[in-house]
Amino acid sequence: MREVLPELLRWWRAGATVGVGTVVATWRSAPRPAGAAMLVGPGGEAVGSVSGGCVEGAVYELAQSVVSDGVPVLQRYGVSDDDAYAVGLTCGGILDVFVEPVSRQTFPELEEVAQDIEAGRPVAVATVIEHPDPSWLGRRLVVRPEQDSGAGASAGSLGSRRADDAVTDDARGLLASGRTETLTYGPDGERRGEGLRVFVSSFAPKPRMLVFGAIDFAAAVAHQGHFLGFHVTVCDARPVFATSSRFPSADEVVVTWPHRYLEAERDAGRIDSRTVICVLTHDPKFDVPVLEVALRLPEVAYVGAMGSRRTHDDRMARLREAGLTEAELARLSSPVGLDLGARTPEETAVSIAAEIIALQWGGRGERLGHRDGPIHHHAPGLVTATPAPEEATANHPD
Numbered sequence: 001m002r003e004v005l006p007e008l009l010r011w012w013r014a015g016a017t018v019g020v021g022t023v024v025a026t027w028r029s030a031p032r033p034a035g036a037a038m039l040v041g042p043g044g045e046a047v048g049s050v051s052g053g054c055v056e057g058a059v060y061e062l063a064q065s066v067v068s069d070g071v072p073v074l075q076r077y078g079v080s081d082d083d084a085y086a087v088g089l090t091c092g093g094i095l096d097v098f099v100e101p102v103s104r105q106t107f108p109e110l111e112e113v114a115q116d117i118e119a120g121r122p123v124a125v126a127t128v129i130e131h132p133d134p135s136w137l138g139r140r141l142v143v144r145p146e147q148d149s150g151a152g153a154s155a156g157s158l159g160s161r162r163a164d165d166a167v168t169d170d171a172r173g174l175l176a177s178g179r180t181e182t183l184t185y186g187p188d189g190e191r192r193g194e195g196l197r198v199f200v201s202s203f204a205p206k207p208r209m210l211v212f213g214a215i216d217f218a219a220a221v222a223h224q225g226h227f228l229g230f231h232v233t234v235c236d237a238r239p240v241f242a243t244s245s246r247f248p249s250a251d252e253v254v255v256t257w258p259h260r261y262l263e264a265e266r267d268a269g270r271i272d273s274r275t276v277i278c279v280l281t282h283d284p285k286f287d288v289p290v291l292e293v294a295l296r297l298p299e300v301a302y303v304g305a306m307g308s309r310r311t312h313d314d315r316m317a318r319l320r321e322a323g324l325t326e327a328e329l330a331r332l333s334s335p336v337g338l339d340l341g342a343r344t345p346e347e348t349a350v351s352i353a354a355e356i357i358a359l360q361w362g363g364r365g366e367r368l369g370h371r372d373g374p375i376h377h378h379a380p381g382l383v384t385a386t387p388a389p390e391e392a393t394a395n396h397p398d
Contacts (some may be wrong), residue, residue: 001037002117004048008039009103009114016042017103019063023050024129024199025096027078027184032095032309034195035180035201040064050097051077055264061231062099072100072138074129074197075214083274095226096182098129100138109155113203116144122204126167128158130197132187135159142346143171163189163196171200176274177229178206206231207274207301210265211250212258212290216242217306220349221278228275228353235261237286259289266297277358278336282311288318296330302356304336306348311335321327331340338365 001022011018017038023032032051039047040063050059055077056310066073077193078094086328100106116123126141141164142155157164165191174181180202186193189329211218214236228251236242242255244343254261258281277294281287287305295305307315312334319329337351338358 004037004039007047017101019067019100019158021097024098027094038378055315066099067101074098117203122175124171124202125169126198126200131198132195143168163336174200175202178204212276212279217345218280222247224353259293262293273299275300279305282307304333306336373382
């Protein structure tokens, strides 16, 4: 959608109705990802692509029909269709395309959404693409991070308060990780059941995970970070260890002193409130300088440092000697992770990921079967906090 937004906004501002086809789900080797969009303008202009040329002709005709009668349509194209080869999707993939009319009347929030996207502010657009009641089709909910609730965190409605609440909660989870997906609910937004399908398009860069220390634990943490939707950077000053082949899940591997890299990223404005920092070196000549920088950053979601209790105590003493205040030190999660009894690098990575998730959504790390109340917590995004000593895991090397 980002690619076609300028043209869509131009026609929208002019009061025109535009046929918009959006890929909302894909299977196997579909040529374009979910979120890819194609416009059919008021003069018959075609902008964008949903399949790289395979089904554009069919979507073009459907978009014109949708603009004419005003009724959105969810259409599947692929090898499972009798008409697969007729429309040209011979690549073996399957894709669902939602085609709808977009105008000032059907999408009054478009201008504000476009402003958010241009300013780099996270925003998600949730659209009903399937429902037993046809009147629900095309209804929209604009969702912003919970910390922005005072400035219009959401707008619009899908059709019921229950559905709005469920989708808002899930959309914020997708927005936090920069993911675009189709979600399924019961007809009124029930967590169990089918009938309501909602396409959530997230407009946000992936949050960053900075992993300092090119050790075996770092490879496992990088893998977990990638799985959770982070843009993962591994940084170490030792070129023999900091190699792409050792960290295949990382988006980038940087060879430099950790504190210098973090200072440069800070000065370039590439650190924000969604960034998580994992310091895994447990070597004072590396981790103390980088933690000095990390714990003084004005905006950062999480700072965790690996090490045993002895390493932690020594590290805290060195940081105090470096002039860090108790308030700054309180931002440090150390020893890193939740107490899962982890032993291996992979298990330790899960404990670190669990702590990040718990802090993001206000979880307490308890067994859900041992507590009452709602499963999902509501928290204003990632927060920094130091776990109580009995909650932190000491199952890390010295």
